[in-house]
Amino acid sequence: MLRTKVLSLVARSGPSRLMSTATKLTTVEVNDKTGIATLTMCRAPVNGLNLELLKDLKTSIDEIESNKSRGLILTSSNATIFSAGLDIMEMYNPEKERIRAFWTQLQEVWLSLYGSSVPTAAAINGHSPAGGCLLATSCEYRVMLPKFTIGLNETQLGIVAPKWFMSSFLSVLPQRQAERALNQGRMFSTEEALQIGLIDETATSKEEAVEKCAAFLGTFARVNPLARALTKQQFRAADLQQLENERKDDLEKFLFFINQPAVQKGLGIYLEGLKKKAKK
Numbered sequence: 001m002l003r004t005k006v007l008s009l010v011a012r013s014g015p016s017r018l019m020s021t022a023t024k025l026t027t028v029e030v031n032d033k034t035g036i037a038t039l040t041m042c043r044a045p046v047n048g049l050n051l052e053l054l055k056d057l058k059t060s061i062d063e064i065e066s067n068k069s070r071g072l073i074l075t076s077s078n079a080t081i082f083s084a085g086l087d088i089m090e091m092y093n094p095e096k097e098r099i100r101a102f103w104t105q106l107q108e109v110w111l112s113l114y115g116s117s118v119p120t121a122a123a124i125n126g127h128s129p130a131g132g133c134l135l136a137t138s139c140e141y142r143v144m145l146p147k148f149t150i151g152l153n154e155t156q157l158g159i160v161a162p163k164w165f166m167s168s169f170l171s172v173l174p175q176r177q178a179e180r181a182l183n184q185g186r187m188f189s190t191e192e193a194l195q196i197g198l199i200d201e202t203a204t205s206k207e208e209a210v211e212k213c214a215a216f217l218g219t220f221a222r223v224n225p226l227a228r229a230l231t232k233q234q235f236r237a238a239d240l241q242q243l244e245n246e247r248k249d250d251l252e253k254f255l256f257f258i259n260q261p262a263v264q265k266g267l268g269i270y271l272e273g274l275k276k277k278a279k280k
């Protein structure tokens with residue numbers, strides 16, 4: 001695939017520039033006035049995080065980082081789904097080399113998003129289970145549309161959210177609530193998420209959500225960017241360092257766990273249920 005790290009201008013619409021690294025599954029649009037970049041996931045049908053989407057996410061985050069944007073807003077092109085989380089097809093009957101690359105890429109995306117020196121916000125314009133919730137909670141601020149759900153539902157699938165998923169969750173929720181929600185594999189409605197503090201605000205449309213995210217990012221306009229970035233880094237350094245130190249172990253643990261016959265069986269049943277539901 002043709003991919004260049006050089007930022008290229010491919011289109012203009014109003015005061016925004018659409019930037020692209022020739023990726024297909026994400027777009028990055030920078031508002032010329034505010035300098036804020038909107039990173040949109042656009043992998044049909046549900047923004048399932050497969051290897052390719054993860055690669056494009058990483059490229060786009062790096063692009064925004066190196067372009068010194070004033071902020072990053074993460075959102076989705078799907079009208080009802082922010083992200084369905086990890087693409088279960090990547091973990092079900094996996095191919096040996098691909099699943100290694102997949103998990104390694106997920107680690108990369110988390111390290112760059114959670115550790116981004118640019119201020120980040122998520123405009124959650126749809127359901128956001130598991131990996132979708134990981135992305136949202138890796139940002140510094142969340143605005144969500146009504147009548148959707150968000151949470152780390154891994155235990156409901158018979159799988160376990162790794163420690164770094166918990167780190168993002170714990171950067172938003174108090175330990176007692178985070179632990180209970182994770183153990184239950186609980187999905188929160190928008191209203192419940194607001195009440196518990198898993199999201200910061202609600203909005204009635206995607207446009208309003210993006211505006212509210214931009215308003216949050218605008219609160220840093222008068223703060224020294226280096227002081228802000230270093231402060232954020234200090235808050236997140238221990239979590240980031242922990243994964244950096246344990247990356248190989250984390251990958252091996254994941255491979256061991258995911259290849260257990262009981263886990264494969266559980267994923268197969270879950271997938272079958274999803275497909276049956278989709279056909280109804």
Ligand SMILES: CC/C=C\C/C=C\CCCC/C=C/C(=O)SCCNC(=O)CCNC(=O)[C@H](O)C(C)(C)COP(=O)(O)OP(=O)(O)OC[C@H]1O[C@@H](n2cnc3c(N)ncnc32)[C@H](O)[C@@H]1OP(=O)(O)O
Pocket residue numbers: 045046048080081083084085086087088089127129130131132153154157159160161162253254257258271274275276277278279
């Ligand atoms: C000690 C620890 C060490 C190691 C760790 C071990 C294990 C690793 C754990 C890894 C952590 C995992 C994180 C994850 O993200 S797992 C994925 C969890 N996601 C879900 O459970 C979401 C499932 N999907 C849904 O709930 C709904 O689809 C959703 C998102 C609410 C949308 O609903 P709807 O609009 O009605 O759309 P459909 O359900 O009809 O779906 C359309 C279509 O998409 C397919 N699909 C949906 N989600 C996924 C998915 N996550 N992966 C793959 N495919 C998905 C669905 O089957 C339909 O397909 P079809 O072909 O029938 O059209």
